[in-house]
Amino acid sequence: MTQLKVVGSSPSRIDGLEKITGAATYVDDLSFGPDLLHAEIVESPYAHALIKRIDTSAAERVPGVVRVVTGKDFPYRFGLYMQDRFIFPSDRVRFVGEQVAAVVARDAKTAKRAAKLVKVVYKELEPVLDLAGALKDDAVLVHPDLGNYPRCPWFFPQAGTNIAHYRKTRKGDVEQGFKEADVILEDTYTIPRYAHCAIEPHAIVGLYDLAGRLTLWSASQSPYTQRHVFAQALAPLGLSHKDIRVVTPYVGGGFGGKAGVSMEIIGAALAIMVKGHPVKVRWSRAQEFYNTYQRQGVIARIKLGAKKDGTITAIEHTLHWDAGGYVEYGANVVNAVGLSATGPYRIPNVKIDSVCVYTNLPPGGPYRGFGYSEFHFGLESHITRLARKLGIDPVEFRRKNAIREGDTLAYGAKMNPSGLHEAIDRVAAEIRWGHKESSTDPHKVVGKGFACFWKAPAMPPNAASSAFIKFNEDGSLNISASGMEIGQGYLTVMAQIASEMLTVPVHRIRIEPPDTDRNAYEWQTVGSHVTWGCGNAVKAAALDVRGKMFEVVERALGLVRDTLFLEDEKVKCRARPDFELPFKNFVISGIQTPHGNFIGGPILGSGVFMPEFTSALSDPETSQGGHPNVHYTVGAAAAVLEVDKQTGRMRVLKAVLAVDAGKAIHPELVKGQVTGGVLQGLATVLYEDIRYDLKGKLLNANFTDYKIPTALDLPDEIVPIIIEVAQPDGPFGARGVGEHTMIPAAAMVANAVEDAIGLRIKTLPITAEKVALELRGIRYDDVKGAYMGLCFAGQPDAYDFRTTSAKKK
């Protein structure tokens, strides 16, 4: 490969102008004319109840109401990995806020007024609100029909229990490993739920036209996956993929919350019921919190053993996840962690149990980090603690055990090339690890915390990407692919890849958000995999285009294909230095011969990428035998934290994060992911604090009471470090980085808190209030009052991981 010209540079974002001028269009900005109908949802006030009767007659009599829809109209289930969710439940509700009916009216105010007139008679059931309640012997079942749900082959639900999925990974002999250990540390960590808080609420407009075609304009990370899930769910009505079109304009933030299908199924269903009229469903901020996905809560027990010299000998990691009322996507988070909860370390003896548990709380699902943020909090806290117990520096301990290329992963496959050691070294140097800092204020102390991280995309083994590239008359390019621009800069990166291959400058390339009727297939934009997967497809399409250009030039002009190359938007020839053919002279109209005829025609190419080396098939008792993950992206991070001993208030003086991008195609975008991800991660430790009442109702479903960071909450300094150890099968060596940047935040803060004030906090969040109380010897859990924030209502240390249900397996 010659010197890269575009890949590795940082051109202006190609969506930048649209976004700063207000030209960028999001779903709610689209105009559908005066025929647009509006929907209002009737929601369950109970966490768990049987629906006895729904009386819609009063609502239907309101002038302007077009239709009232209930579960009777749609007795269908849907779901990405397991079909356990209902378009509208007809028999029972499983969380507070679940949709029970929808009123479709001519205007939003009428819909809202009429929705209040829908009478639903419930029989309240005992709700399952925490893990202990869900897993006890005589637990109330959230899904009595669990055994009958269609699911992907790598899920193992346990019918007759609340266990939706149980991922076991076994490597080596953990008992022997702990025997070999000189020091063993065992403890419990608890992580509450979190909300994505993209600033754009979910919105969908559906139109089932009179010819029977269903078009959805959807704020989604997953247009093709949505179409597929809609087609599956609506198949009983005779719809298939050909009849369904999903158009996704710009998305105002995703973070996993707009992956798969959540509320969008309602838009599809309502459109069917009001054939011929477009109907809009737009979520309120409150609905964003309780009826899309939440990050799942988890309680984790870690037992880690090491020899005196610092060699880790064994890990036992047990995680019980509060996955909510529906787990069609969330169970795959649990699955991903069950394969990777060793963290980025070489550990010979491994026992992981990752258990997905139904509760009557809002559905859990994908959230930036996909379970890895959660387990890294415990694991990276534990790594530092075990190092201290061994008398070894925590960074040295990490360096000694950090995974290397070729090491055997917990499930038996080999580790990909990795710059983890370089990341550790560079973060340690940048943070001046080992150099104790102090504050001039006698009430304040300063601590440092370190954490490593890794994450693999969680995707089915056949998650494919594809792309088309076509030329325009002026030699400019259109790329058609279906990755989603959710802010990460995907469009710009794809344009850079095509630009590098075809020499057309980035500003002469147009690539837009997808439309499933017109754009090439992409599974979905999740898992930080599109730079890699879709980037490979775009690169392949560019190669196809180049080959077709050479073919035309060879055929028309008799120049040998192997002597041709591209430079500055021209075809050139090594054998004929005087030859140059500008693209615009032939990429549409072809090349004229002396006879007057034209050879060639519009140049267009296609490219496909399928990770053919992966497989999700493995032994359910050990997870050995498959290759479920394509690769891991690794890194390290550290924080300098100032703690005010009087108030508990914490300030991040400096945060450093190094991530191995393989190849940073657009280094400024990578740095942007670091800055944004670090702040989002810090918020989950320092401010964001979700609360439910004792009947399962979310208490703080708004930005007044659920605090996300403002410009005032930025750390004093964030230093992004890009490591580049190439991913051999990535485009120009690239792998994804987007999710990873928030993963180490919780552990690095917890480790810094301990360094500063000597207190080990094992439950998130680590708010100023909690720190202030703990500094006075008061256990936060003892004084927090009558609400629930955690997946376990009791004291975490008393949680019994050896549940009856779990033992059945």
Add this chain to the structure above:
Amino acid sequence: MTKRITLKLNRETRSVEVEPNDILLDVLRDKLGVKSPKIGCERGDCGACTVLLDGKSVRTCLILAIEADGQEITTVEGLSQAGLTPVQQSFLEHGSFQCGFCAPGVVLSATELLGRNPHPSEAEVKEALAGNLCRCTGYKPIIDAVLAVSRKPGRRI
């Protein structure tokens, strides 16, 4: 019962029938077709619906349309009519946005700040932008962009 109100919207006089309980944000978007103010929270928390009302940044989700009768409203669409403003240009150069949903509101808050205080400190920039939530960028590239404008001498905001 409706009432006709008249606004100067992006320098153009516009007249529209509103109901007494119509909020300004909905009227701008649905009745006047100006879509850059976004619906993010409908309770004044997020700032995505920010516009300049007689030159001051306000959250249009908290204002009744009839309260704005006779006043002047500027949205991002109005700012860019004569090409990019220095604030917009700087945001473009600094890659200040990712998903872009908060961008119109942030551009207007920054424009207001630099209009009344051409050389703000970093703390003043943070304070002025604290009412505009951004979940993507971590704010740093936004703050950098505003400070860069303030450092360029002799430029009109």
